[in-house]
Amino acid sequence: MLSILYFASFRELLGQAQEQLPAEFQTVECLLNALAQRGEAWQQALLNNQNLQIAVNHDVAHRHTPIKAGDEVAFFPPVTGG
Amino acid sequence: MVNPKPIFPHIRICEEDFDLSTEARNLRAGHKDIGAVVTFVGTVRDINEGDEVSVLELEHYPGMTEKALEKIRLQAHERWSLEASRIIHRIGKMYPCDQIVMVAVASRHRENAFHAAHFIMDYLKTNAPFWKKETLPDGFERWVDARVSDKEAESRWN
Numbered sequence: 001m002l003s004i005l006y007f008a009s010f011r012e013l014l015g016q017a018q019e020q021l022p023a024e025f026q027t028v029e030c031l032l033n034a035l036a037q038r039g040e041a042w043q044q045a046l047l048n049n050q051n052l053q054i055a056v057n058h059d060v061a062h063r064h065t066p067i068k069a070g071d072e073v074a075f076f077p078p079v080t081g082g
Numbered sequence: 083m084v085n086p087k088p089i090f091p092h093i094r095i096c097e098e099d100f101d102l103s104t105e106a107r108n109l110r111a112g113h114k115d116i117g118a119v120v121t122f123v124g125t126v127r128d129i130n131e132g133d134e135v136s137v138l139e140l141e142h143y144p145g146m147t148e149k150a151l152e153k154i155r156l157q158a159h160e161r162w163s164l165e166a167s168r169i170i171h172r173i174g175k176m177y178p179c180d181q182i183v184m185v186a187v188a189s190r191h192r193e194n195a196f197h198a199a200h201f202i203m204d205y206l207k208t209n210a211p212f213w214k215k216e217t218l219p220d221g222f223e224r225w226v227d228a229r230v231s232d233k234e235a236e237s238r239w240n
Contacts, residue, residue: 008213078228081212
């Protein structure tokens with residue numbers, strides 16, 4: 001399984017903080033394409049969004065980053081701490 | 083919630099406020115070779131983008147945030163000769179004038195501590211997963227947008 005986490009505005013926009021999905025995606029991009037099928041909000045947030053930030057297992061990642069069973073994938077907007 | 087054995091002892095993310103002089107004293111404890119301590123404290127402003135702000139709420143990504151802060155701290159230790167450093171970042175609800183973040187750096191000579199504290203804050207702003215949401219006096223809530231100026235500040239160290 002994969003753990004998928006959504007933070008900040010992404011969590012609110014998509015209506016969930018986290019979920020488990022079968023590990024049937026080779027890359028983050030494959031996962032994003034599958035999630036985008038869920039509807040307009042998902043497509044806007046995950047595919048047509050220059051601000052999308054990605055992390056895999058707590059490290060900064062990209063669309064082409066490979067993923068495997070047991071990984072934690074997170075989606076969030078640009079950070080604004082400090 | 084206090085973790086008795088934190089993985090990163092020089093990083094603290096918590097809801098509680100901190101006392102700057104206590105932190106600065108602890109940073110120097112046991113070091114006789116320290117000649118300079120530079121501390122930075124970030125606080126909540128009562129105005130943002132021209133609007134009055136009543137509440138600021140900080141969210142983070144447990145696990146990744148600690149790791150990102152420790153990475154920034156170690157980068158600073160690689161770039162400058164430092165004796166000690168510490169980062170504290172608060173999460174949860176805060177109000178105007180509250181302390182949000184502290185960076186403290188100690189070195190033999192002031193130059194290194196000044197540079198390193200500046201570097202750590204600039205990198206924290208653009209690399210550590212924290213998100214701010216502000217509430218205006220009428221109850222309207224909005225996520226704070228990332229600033230281009232923060233990205234430019236980071237690039238000065240490249």
